[in-house]
Amino acid sequence: MSFQTLPKVELHTHLEGCAPPAFIRGLAAEKKIDISGIFADDGGYAFRDFDHFLQVYEAACTTLQSPEDFRRLTMAVLEETAAHGVVYMETFVSPDFCGGGDLAAWKDYLAAMEDAAQEAEDKLGITLKGIVTGIRHFGPEACKPAAKCAAETFGDFITGYGMAGGEMVGRPADYAYSFDMAREAGIPLTCHAGEWGGATMVAETIRDLKVARIGHGIGAVDDPALIDEILEKDIVLEVCPGSNVVLKAVNGWNSHPIAKLRDAGVKVTVSTDDPPFFHTTMTAEYAMLHQTFGWEEEEFAMLNKTALAAAFCDDATKARVAKRLE
Ligand code: HPA
Numbered sequence: 001m002s003f004q005t006l007p008k009v010e011l012h013t014h015l016e017g018c019a020p021p022a023f024i025r026g027l028a029a030e031k032k033i034d035i036s037g038i039f040a041d042d043g044g045y046a047f048r049d050f051d052h053f054l055q056v057y058e059a060a061c062t063t064l065q066s067p068e069d070f071r072r073l074t075m076a077v078l079e080e081t082a083a084h085g086v087v088y089m090e091t092f093v094s095p096d097f098c099g100g101g102d103l104a105a106w107k108d109y110l111a112a113m114e115d116a117a118q119e120a121e122d123k124l125g126i127t128l129k130g131i132v133t134g135i136r137h138f139g140p141e142a143c144k145p146a147a148k149c150a151a152e153t154f155g156d157f158i159t160g161y162g163m164a165g166g167e168m169v170g171r172p173a174d175y176a177y178s179f180d181m182a183r184e185a186g187i188p189l190t191c192h193a194g195e196w197g198g199a200t201m202v203a204e205t206i207r208d209l210k211v212a213r214i215g216h217g218i219g220a221v222d223d224p225a226l227i228d229e230i231l232e233k234d235i236v237l238e239v240c241p242g243s244n245v246v247l248k249a250v251n252g253w254n255s256h257p258i259a260k261l262r263d264a265g266v267k268v269t270v271s272t273d274d275p276p277f278f279h280t281t282m283t284a285e286y287a288m289l290h291q292t293f294g295w296e297e298e299e300f301a302m303l304n305k306t307a308l309a310a311a312f313c314d315d316a317t318k319a320r321v322a323k324r325l326e
């Protein structure tokens with residue numbers, strides 16, 4: 001089995017976080033922005049921990065200043081992702097990082113992203129859909145424009161609303177306004193939870209934000225009653241093991257809970273999150289799952305089937321992508 005060529009479906013990536021460091025370095029040079037501090041000696045991104053990662057991420061985003069930058073970024077990301085067998089990808093994209101907070105201007109960024117996605121689909125056979133995303137640590141008010149933007153752009157290309165960023169146990173309800181707005185517009189929902197905040201954060205997110213998918217969700221493993229609820233509500237976890245290992249949300253691959261969650265019947269999927277930041281690719285994720293848990297083609301086929309069923313795109317796209325997985 002070639003881990004690289006195996007066709008794959010990936011639900012949890014961040015467009016800006018997929019930016020190759022050389023691409024960001026090039027934009028910074030063009031625009032004379034000094035972000036040299038975010039790079040390591042080997043040219044990769046350098047960060048100490050999750051909070052510092054969020055700062056480095058935000059600094060990298062300061063170089064993305066026009067729809068043309070987004071078009072080039074999308075193309076670069078899809079070329080890299082398609083090279084690892086990914087045939088369908090969903091990506092989080094946030095108006096809080098680029099576009100200067102001007103929603104009307106930011107819609108041009110999304111249009112440029114969609115153009116590049118169409119070009120990549122024709123050239124590389126990879127399908128991309130976008131999930132407009134609020135950034136939790138910027139606060140509940142700051143997430144409202146993203147929800148409004150999701151409602152206004154929801155359609156063929158923007159297929160969901162999500163929330164990423166730092167976790168605060170006890171606070172998911174503060175963000176209910178944004179999720180309610182998106183739900184009322186008929187938009188599928190996902191939210192990062194249980195990467196840091198454990199089972200409580202996952203439970204509160206399910207209760208207060210009523211999402212169909214949870215980003216990460218690994219903290220759920222500690223609470224059997226919550227696992228029952230996840231099964232009963234048919235919630236899908238977007239698990240990003242390599243990200244969890246590098247950010248030290250888990251102690252290492254051997255102690256990653258993905259296998260336990262899967263064995264408990266939870267619908268798990270596998271994604272890279274922010275591949276160049278975490279020195280990962282979908283090929284590397286599959287190779288590590290094989291090495292650590294002995295997963296074979298049968299397990300990978302199930303991951304992809306689960307992911308495609310939980311994808312936020314329309315049924316015609318799903319049927320088309322399903323053929324690529326055969
Ligand atoms: N967690 C929270 N926020 C993020 C992440 C993540 O893994 N990646 C990019 N933003």
Ligand code: ZN
Binds near residue numbers: 013192
């Ligand atoms: Zn993420």
